[in-house]
Amino acid sequence: MEAVAKLKNYPTSPRKMRLLADEIRGMDVEKAIAMLENHPQHSATPLNKLVRSAISNWEQKNNGQSAADAGLVVKTIFVDGARVLKRMRPAPQGRGYRVRKRSNHVTVIVDSKN
Template structure:
């Protein structure tokens, strides 16, 4: 049996922002319609993180258009939603910060890996 899937994915690796900060915005747009999510990101106070997610969602829409050979226009709005969004920890850059008495404290510059899945709503 062949199972038809409408799931499309987009990912972004090595984002120079900590996963903890990224998950705050990821939780905000999880399970939302794609247009609603883009609107929420446009008005978010976390500018840097929301800009990254907005670009990723636009890439996700482009992937969906290529896969389904149809454009996402005003007639098709409202049936695509964010099925899953994962933010994992990427590589950590380790740096040393000099402190008094000849010591050094470690600074960890964290990065994130993001995966977003887009799916079509079931018609009821």
């Protein structure tokens, strides 16, 4: 039985978050958490919390069964674009350059190996 956790409107670009998501896709949950705890990228912290939340959701669905005994894996993880804040930055000769501050939505699905 699979469990889902979602992170919405996290203020970093989807491209940067996809780099981390691609690294942990299909990985064992314990290995994914260990890798995210030691990863230098700033997006690793909310992704670590999201994976832990998905594990907790799985345990609640399965009547408190331990996630370590079940051998959970990150079955699916995907990153979608979210709202974009549009700002203006001063430019030469009275013009303005548009700055697009992107954010993203992340969805994690964990499931047992068998």
